[in-house]
Amino acid sequence: MRCKQSDNRKMKQKKGLWSPDEDQKLRDYVVNYGHGSWSAVPINAGLQRNGKSCRLRWINYLRPGLKKCAFSMQEEETILTLHGLLGNKWSLISQHLSGRTDNEIKNHWHSYLKKQVQKLENVEAKIKSECTNSNTRCTESSSSYMNSISQNVSFDSSELTNDSSNVTNQPGPHTQINKLPKILFADWLSLEEFNGHESLVCNNGVSNESNYQYAPVNGMVSNEGSTDSSDTVNCVCNYSDEDMFQTPMKVDQIFNFSVADFNIEDLLYI
DNA sequence: AACATTCGCAACCGCCTGGGT
DNA sequence: GACCCAGGCGGTTGCGAATGT
Numbered sequence: 001m002r003c004k005q006s007d008n009r010k011m012k013q014k015k016g017l018w019s020p021d022e023d024q025k026l027r028d029y030v031v032n033y034g035h036g037s038w039s040a041v042p043i044n045a046g047l048q049r050n051g052k053s054c055r056l057r058w059i060n061y062l063r064p065g066l067k068k069c070a071f072s073m074q075e076e077e078t079i080l081t082l083h084g085l086l087g088n089k090w091s092l093i094s095q096h097l098s099g100r101t102d103n104e105i106k107n108h109w110h111s112y113l114k115k116q117v118q119k120l121e122n123v124e125a126k127i128k129s130e131c132t133n134s135n136t137r138c139t140e141s142s143s144s145y146m147n148s149i150s151q152n153v154s155f156d157s158s159e160l161t162n163d164s165s166n167v168t169n170q171p172g173p174h175t176q177i178n179k180l181p182k183i184l185f186a187d188w189l190s191l192e193e194f195n196g197h198e199s200l201v202c203n204n205g206v207s208n209e210s211n212y213q214y215a216p217v218n219g220m221v222s223n224e225g226s227t228d229s230s231d232t233v234n235c236v237c238n239y240s241d242e243d244m245f246q247t248p249m250k251v252d253q254i255f256n257f258s259v260a261d262f263n264i265e266d267l268l269y270i
Numbered sequence: 271a272a273c274a275t276t277c278g279c280a281a282c283c284g285c286c287t288g289g290g291t
Numbered sequence: 292g293a294c295c296c297a298g299g300c301g302g303t304t305g306c307g308a309a310t311g312t
Contacts, residue, residue, distance in 0.1 A: 057281085110278095
């Protein structure tokens, strides 16, 4: 056993891109015999690669059922949602996206989605800054400012499928609760506590991650640490009709509302 | 056209974990 | 319990293509 492994190490192992011939050898072998022990695959398949490389090539490229097309908006929304919940757990995220590999998702995150999130975070920072500087609550007087900021976020307005004007001039959910967009509380909502109807938890990303049982990202709380359901929460909402996670997101309006104004069903997204 | 920069993606590297001895 | 090994995972790198100057 040891001699065999030692011999293997002495074998010159190829690195770099896979040739079509190597792909064919690996595909033929795994299809016919299964991979079993990956370390044995290159030996049996006649490849000068190590087992890890074969495994990676199979999982990320040769495995049947892989999607070769670009990520759909829905897939991106799912990634954003799950990343908000799980962090960089790419393998877990990939389990919710059939035909996508963890490597593919990771690459897409680093090359595109992360930038979109950072843009949104910049918007959020400006909101907080505005509220702090003015020493007042974020009210609708800020909405025009928010809209101007949102224009700096790359966003195709045609992606919006509903008319937001019906809420833009509304005083808040106290009077127009049924017309509110579905607001999805993400990083800052503990489902466990919320199920107890006790409070809306605004943890601003510092709470125990295990509390995050779901994490659709479609709203931001701008006040801090409120745990009282009677409190008014300043929330920046973005919304659309069909797609809950327009990417990049658009900030449409700032609401003041009470947690008690919402039905639980309006807050949950599984 | 030539060069520089950015982007997207495939693959590698190193670490961790679990099973076997 | 210590050690070895394979598998799995996330971070990072390298390179060709695309884009900008």
